[in-house]
Amino acid sequence: MNKEVIKIQTLNENKRMSTQELLQLITLKISEGYTDFEIAGCGQHNIGGSSWAICDGDELKFKITNPGQRVGAMALKGTHIYVEGSAPADVGWLNSGAEIIVDGDCGDTASHCAAGGKIFVSGRVGTRSGALMKHDPKFEPPEFWVLKNTGSFGFEFMGGGIAVICGWDCEGLESVLGNRSCVGMVGGTIYVRGKISGIADCVAIKELNDNDIDFLKNGLDEFLKKINKTDLYNELTDFTQWHKIEPLPPELKKKKIPVSEFRKTSWVEGGIFGDFIHDDFVVYPLPAVGDGRVHIPVWDSSPCIDCKICLNNCPNSAIKENNKQYSSDENLCIGCGICEAVCPKQAWKLISNRNEIS
Ligand code: SF4
Ligand code: SF4
Structure with missing residues (x-):
């Protein structure tokens, strides 16, 4: 293993390194035994993704500024990614074991499909974040920690894993989970601090028990150290402000209705594209x-x-x-x-x- 830090500047005299060139360079350096990278990005995608698969069991480290989409996508255990500043959509998409720290905000769909590892965000995350998170019981559940709030439609079809939305600096918001979050959620747990409204009726909002509080005490300690905000520990460990959200058991969920009835009673008035296309509400066979x-x-x-x-x-x-x-x-x-x-x-x-x- 070579301990030298590889520093990559991806924009030189207005010439930008493409995503492919950057990923190939990282692959080459890993094959030469380098494991520590500092990347001044210029919107390149997928940085720090599945690179660990080709290294020799060593820990891989990436410090990145200005990444493009999918930083840490499909990243594996043994990968540590630190993003200095904000990152666009799909941070940690299908994270499979990496630790990803974003010292800023994330675009939409952060932690989308995450199946392992931990994602720590010191700011806000966009719409559909946490959607489709899942948990294979053979592995530790994925964790997704956010200091502030999420956009709307978060945690859609979440099947497993743990999300913690701390609601810090969100006093003016009606809901720290945006609107229509948790639609189709069937598994996992979301811990949330602060106001919540407009979430789907397939989940229950519950009080914390002792196990939840122990988990949050330990987890917040780690999270706040990772994002250099340990001064918030006392404020965030006032557990009277917290709730947890979990899916209702199937027998308590609202009875399913036929698609045609759903479209008549629950669909957006006139249909999503009602301004452009007449919707006759007929469901055709497929x-x-x-x-x-x-x-x-x-x-x-x-x-x-x-x-x-x-x-x-x-x-x-x-x-x-x-x-x-x-x-x-x-x-x-x-x-x-x-x-x-x-x-x-x-x-x-x-x-x-x-x-x-x-
Ligand atoms: S595939 Fe042959 S037979 Fe059919 S329309 Fe085209 S040219 Fe005519
Ligand atoms: S291939 Fe046959 S089924 Fe498909 S559009 Fe043409 S005529 Fe219709």
């Missing part, structure tokens, strides 16, 4: 035929050379040929577009079956 198709194929006789490629490749045997004239049967056609893709003469053209967007 895959749809006839009027339910999003696209329909139209045949043009002039370029056709009667090769029969379309006839032989239509997955639903919808194409008919009669005296070198081709057509598709609307009761069989699913609008998949294979005829258009395979025709060597562009005789089939797929067009929209929605007047509003044609």
